[in-house]
Amino acid sequence: MKSKILVVGLPILLLALVLPPTSFFPIQTLTSNHAHVKVVGFRLTVLPVNRPFDYILIIVMENKNFSQINGSSSAPYLNQLASNYSLAMQYTACDHPSLPNYMCLTGGSNYFSGNDCSPVGYCTTSNSSIVDRVESAGLTWRAYMEDMPSPCYKSAAGNYTFLTNPFVFYTQIAGNSTRCAGHVIPANSGGTGLPDDNLVNALGSTSTASNYMWLTPNLCDNMHNCSIGRGDNYLSKLVPLILNSYIFKTQNAALFITFDEGYGRYPRDYVYTVWAGPAVKTRYQASIQHSHYSLPSTIEAAWGLQPLAAKDRGSPSMTEFFSLPPAPPPTSPPPLLIANFTFSPANPDAGVTVNFSGSARGGTQPYAYNWSFGDGDRGTGQTIAYVYLLVGNYTASLTVADASGQTTTASKGISIDADPRPAGTCQECTRTIFPRTPGLMISFAIGVALPLAGSIIVSRRRGKTLGTTRGVCHP
Structure with a gap:
């Protein structure tokens, strides 16, 4: 006859997911500086712990060599910014004319090399861009175009041109009108230069700022059609608003300013490139060779994203420009898990209820208790009552599992007798x-x-x- 369980103690359902209390934010935000997880909808993304930034804003200027800006009296603000923060001394554009450089910065490859692709429909690529990687990781992005007449505008108008808007050349963006209109938007509500209020206002809250932000100034503010002094003056008014915004004052944010191309040839077409913001080293200059491919490489390294193409995969990231937060101290392993149990009566008869009580120490609570009674039956719970119906010698076992994954087993013999006698009888x-x-x-x-x-x-x-x-x- 098979023995049967009469009474089962309280079972434990063990589910351990430990998240910092600041890990949950509205869908537009990344985690706070010290959290490592972000929730978007029902998707959970685990980010690298020691990442250099949680927010990045990229501003691309136009058509100036490194030497035209470095030390120039026409660009006092850019030079002061570089002196206060970080300057890349050997950062090169990737191609000519302008558009392929924008593709290097966003796609990790010089798509449309040698071609400005006018009109926009003439050149498109179905390859992924960096924002696809960002979005697939559960992070957010938005591209701001100064003086763009309407969201996802694909023609030229006034001081706006699609040739400095790389996102409309990706079919995964431009081919989805809802996605494009929601992410590629005007930087300014007035449409005539500063203030770039749509961008600046977005930086006022973690619920409106995106993790990846891009700004293309208009053709005058970016120095393409106007002087270096005009573009530097534009930056001197805009950048302080950025650096004094809520995002740059309270979050782990970085500002990246570069030029699309100079007048040299890759890999010696050096352009003035500055990192600024609370996450960036101060008064730092790097002489390591970097390029436009290094920008997507840096973002991929920062957020644990897959490379887009061979060129960004093979390019060094620019993590040297950041004062990385210290790595969390190594966690010591939990104490050794130990299990034990008692049962009563000590000499039970067949058909008599035996009460088992388990205990555990060490490890990481909570514990899960699983019993094996030696006759094929099992049970769960810290306490449990059981009846053996057959005479014999059994080995009862208790297996305890803790929240860290440790398991341990304690076993004891139990004799079930039809004619037991008190200890000492013969x-x-x-x-x-x-x-x-x-x-x-x-x-x-x-x-x-x-x-x-x-x-x-x-x-x-x-x-x-x-x-x-x-x-x-x-x-």
Whole structure:
């Protein structure tokens, strides 16, 4: 006959997911500086712990060599910004004319090399861009175009041109009108230069700022059609608003300013490139060779994204420009998990309820308790009651699992007897009892009644002894 469980103790459902309390934000935001997880909808993204930034804003200027800006009296603000923060001394554009450089910055490859692709429909690529990687990781992005007449505008108008808007050349963006209109938007509501209020206002809250932000100034503010002084003056008014915004004051944010191309040839077409913001080293210059391919490489390294193409994969990232937050200290392993249990009664009969009680120490709470009774039956719970229906010797085992994944097992033997005796008795011992009725002596061990004079013979058999008397028990 199979033994059966009579009573089961309280089962434990173990589910351990430990997140910092600041990890959950509205869908537009990345986690705070010290959290490592972001929730977007129902998707959970784990970001690298020691990442250099949580927000990045990219501004691309036009058509100036490194030497035209570096030390120039026409660009005092850019030079002061580079002096206060970080300057890349050997950062090169990737191609000519303008458009392929924008594709290097956003796609990790110089698509449309040698071609400005006018009109826009003449050149498109179905390859992924960096914002596809950003979005697939559950992060957010938005591209701001100064003086663009309407969202996702694909023609030229006034000081706006599609040739400095790389996002409309990706079919995964431009081919989805809803996605494009929601992400590629005017930087300014007035459409005539500063203030770039749509961008600046977005930086006022984690609920409106995107993790990846891009700004293309109009053709005058970016120095393409106007002087270096005009573009530097534009930056001197805009950049302080950026650096003093809520995002750049309270979050781990970085500002990247570069030029699309100079007048040299890759890989020696050096352009003035500055990193600024709270996440960036101050008063730092790097002489390591970098290029436009290094920007997507840096973002990929920062946020754990897959490379877009061979060129960004093979380019060094620019993490040297950042004062990386210290890595969290190594966590010590949890204490060794130890399990134990007791049961009562100590010498149970078949058919009698046995009460098991488990305990654990060490490890990481909470604990899950799983029992094996040695006869094929199992149970769960810290306490449990069980009935053995068959006589025999069994090994009862308790396995405890903790929240860190440790498991340990404790086992004990348990004897189920049909005729158990108290400790110290011996088999087939006799105890002679003189009954109150004269003439009858009963021996329970041998099961017979011995008649005395004038008595009646009685024979009985008992299943249990009543005990022994020291000196009387004989084997």
